[in-house]
Amino acid sequence: EAEVAQSPRYKITEKSQAVAFWCDPISGHATLYWYRQILGQGPELLVQFQDESVVDDSQLPKDRFSAERLKGVDSTLKIQPAELGDSAMYLCASSPRGERKQETQYFGPGTRLLVL
Amino acid sequence: SQQGEEDPQALSIQEGENATMNCSYKTSINNLQWYRQNSGRGLVHLILIRSNEREKHSGRLRVTLDTSKKSSSLLITASRAADTASYFCAPNTGGFKTIFGAGTRLFVKA
Numbered sequence: 001e002a003e004v005a006q007s008p009r010y011k012i013t014e015k016s017q018a019v020a021f022w023c024d025p026i027s028g029h030a031t032l033y034w035y036r037q038i039l040g041q042g043p044e045l046l047v048q049f050q051d052e053s054v055v056d057d058s059q060l061p062k063d064r065f066s067a068e069r070l071k072g073v074d075s076t077l078k079i080q081p082a083e084l085g086d087s088a089m090y091l092c093a094s095s096p097r098g099e100r101k102q103e104t105q106y107f108g109p110g111t112r113l114l115v116l
Numbered sequence: 117s118q119q120g121e122e123d124p125q126a127l128s129i130q131e132g133e134n135a136t137m138n139c140s141y142k143t144s145i146n147n148l149q150w151y152r153q154n155s156g157r158g159l160v161h162l163i164l165i166r167s168n169e170r171e172k173h174s175g176r177l178r179v180t181l182d183t184s185k186k187s188s189s190l191l192i193t194a195s196r197a198a199d200t201a202s203y204f205c206a207p208n209t210g211g212f213k214t215i216f217g218a219g220t221r222l223f224v225k226a
Binding site: 103112 | 147149151156157158159160161164204208214215216217218219
């Protein structure tokens with residue numbers, strides 16, 4: 001069964017350093033989401049792509065976070081510089097083309113980030 | 117887009133017992149979904165119920181939807197230790213954004 005791939009699974013970095021996460025959605029899925037999940041809370045949407053276009057990045061801290069999906073397939077989320085408060089799980093999800101908006105999302109295993 | 121609010125925040129039961137979790141939302145929806153998240157992992161889609169459906173089953177899962185009360189419940193029957201996880205509801209208004217609540221943390225004791 002096809003899955004959403006994410007790497008790395010774990011990342012430890014020092015504050016003020018740059019960090020990047022990668023996501024490969026299920027083949028053919030047009031919609032890709034990046035979420036941040038702080039321990040004990042639900043996932044919070046950071047950015048949503050439809051193909052290569054950003055649909056929603058209203059909650060993305062644009063002074064330090066950036067996201068791209070250049071060819072409408074895989075995606076990279078970057079943080080520069082990292083801050084202590086960025087320690088969280090970063091989840092990627094995708095949805096199939098052709099389904100109505102916001103139907104089933106398929107999540108990757110996540111990247112757990114620890115900023116020291 | 118809107119947020120579902122799950123209740124209770126935490127639930128602890130014995131293996132074999134049933135677990136019921138509730139979700140409330142504020143405005144009209146197209147459908148409502150339930151997701152499960154095992155500790156340290158991504159979310160897994162469990163079930164989707166449309167606004168014109170009142171009840172749906174999938175294995176040991178039973179979901180009900182009451183649009184007049186703007187609420188949904190997830191029942192897990194004959195729970196197992198492997199059901200220990202966080203459960204999130206996601207009401208869908210047909211908009212672009214899914215807003216997850218804090219979830220219900222279920223602990224099933226063996």
